[in-house]
Each structure stands twice: as C-alpha cells, then as structure tokens.
Amino acid sequence: MDSLKVAFATNDGESFMSDHFGDADYYHIYEINAEGATLIKKIENTTEEEDDIHADPEKAKSISTLLQQEEVSVAVSKVFGPNIQRIKKKFQCILLKEKTLQEGVVKISENFPLIRAEWEKGEARDFLML
Secondary structure (H helix, E strand, O other), X not given: OOOEEEEEEEOOOOEOOOOOHHHOOEEEEXXXXXXXXXXXXXXXXXXXXXXXXXXXXXXXXXXXXXXXXXXXXXXXXXXXXXXXXHHOOOOEEEEOOOOEHHHHHHHHHHOHHHHHHHHOOHHHOOOEEO
16 A cells, blocks of 8 residues: 545644544545645535534444545544544544644655554554654
C-alpha cells in the first residue's frame, strides 16, 4: 500500500475544530504517502445525532458509512468522542495537536510509515497521538 486516504475533520476548511470528529461540518479527503499529499475532495457531514444520546452508535455507523464510501482508511482530528472505540475498528484514528489542516497534512505525511504499520494491524489497531 503506497498511499492512504485520510479524512480531516473541519468546520471551516482551514483548521481543526475543538469538537469531536463526528461533529465536524466537513471532511477534507486527502491521498497521502511519505512524499506528500493531494486533496481529493471535500465532503459534507450529513449524519445526525439524537440530542439526548451521547456516543450514539447509530451516528458512529453513519460516519463510518459516509467515509467508507470515499474509501477512507484514516480519520484525523484534534478530538474524538467515546465512539472512537467503534470507529477505530474500521479506521486508523489519529489525534493531532496541530491547529491547521495544512500542518496536519504535513504531520501525517511525515509519519506515514508508522501510520501504515498501525493500519495494517486490522481491527487490533489502536489510535495514534501525533
């Protein structure tokens, strides 16, 4: 596997937001490898959560379906909620401290071998903090 499709959670298209990954307004999908990254597309988060259900399993399922349609392997955000336990079975989840998406793209590219190795563990993978 020479590259991975990565979804970055954002509300404004420029920076990571301080809410959970699943609460993002948009996901910017990049094709990333050790040499760099290419923005593939921007998709709107069309999932909904019941206001009275925290860590709604249906929301996790909806987010997973939305991202799998785009063949995403990696989910990146500053914050994940309790649903990280559900979605990490299907995605390599990465928590970043960077503020902008561009900084995040560089960080993912720089750590590509580590990310790919963790992704290849399958459902036994764990989330990464970079």
